[in-house]
Amino acid sequence: MRVAVIGHVEWIEFARVERLPAAGEIVHAGDAWEEPGGGGGVAAVQLARLAGSCLFLTALGSDELGRRAKRALEELGVRVEAAWRPVPQRRAFVHVDGDGERTITVIGDRLGPNGRDPLPWSELAECDGVYFTAGDAEALWAARAASIVVASVRAKATLAEAGVQLDVLVSSSTDEGERYSDGEIEPPPLLVARTAGSAGGSLDAADGVTTRWEAAPLPGRLVDTYGAGDSFSAGLTFALAEGRPPSEAVAFGARCGAVCATGRGPYEARLESATEGE
Numbered sequence: 340m341r342v343a344v345i346g347h348v349e350w351i352e353f354a355r356v357e358r359l360p361a362a363g364e365i366v367h368a369g370d371a372w373e374e375p376g377g378g379g380g381v382a383a384v385q386l387a388r389l390a391g392s393c394l395f396l397t398a399l400g401s402d403e404l405g406r407r408a409k410r411a412l413e414e415l416g417v418r419v420e421a422a423w424r425p426v427p428q429r430r431a432f433v434h435v436d437g438d439g440e441r442t443i444t445v446i447g448d449r450l451g452p453n454g455r456d457p458l459p460w461s462e463l464a465e466c467d468g469v470y471f472t473a474g475d476a477e478a479l480w481a482a483r484a485a486s487i488v489v490a491s492v493r494a495k496a497t498l499a500e501a502g503v504q505l506d507v508l509v510s511s512s513t514d515e516g517e518r519y520s521d522g523e524i525e526p527p528p529l530l531v532a533r534t535a536g537s538a539g540g541s542l543d544a545a546d547g548v549t550t551r552w553e554a555a556p557l558p559g560r561l562v563d564t565y566g567a568g569d570s571f572s573a574g575l576t577f578a579l580a581e582g583r584p585p586s587e588a589v590a591f592g593a594r595c596g597a598v599c600a601t602g603r604g605p606y607e608a609r610l611e612s613a614t615e616g617e
Contacts, residue, residue, distance in 0.1 A: 453475045
């Protein structure tokens, strides 16, 4: 199994608080830590755990945080191939409240690789599955050489520009910033997964047929929802690349997201294999 991610990274500062502060209020964090995150980085780590390795094509700021992000992701088992940009690395601050919900403040522009960057684009033709979160149209064209291409709606502008046929578009039915309406991307994705958190989600086919999936039960106490959605997308990509039908693939993705939510940050709890927990 060969898998890859094309996408972005954020350097995250996490703070665990009992509740979010009201305007003008001060709250004290019971725990704080830093590590790389972002949709591309989180998905790449999950795919590396499942497939044994994952190629991650990205762009990073050429400062100390960008280099720390690369080293940290490599220590987590990801093969990182980065284009370096002469800008500060994108950062984010994440509050995790007493219910495990995350609230995110992002600082800086999303950095994605361009098809003209000197990265090993030709290797994508040998991949069984690619997940796309950020990059330009040329990067997405290169991804289409893979057997399966799944993309995040967060890259909607690029997806609309590229005109590439997606196997699955992952969007949200609850997050206003991650919604998708029919006709926004042409040709339309073969499948649109609309996630709804603890309510599961729906899988809409281009022929108008909709199927629903249930959220997977948590295998432990809810700790932190940061990264659960990107873990879902990674699991979905892996299962489709493995040849599973879409209904099974979204269920497998839901299991990946559920496991992630039981750990501190996006990497502490991870589904390690396709058969774990079955």
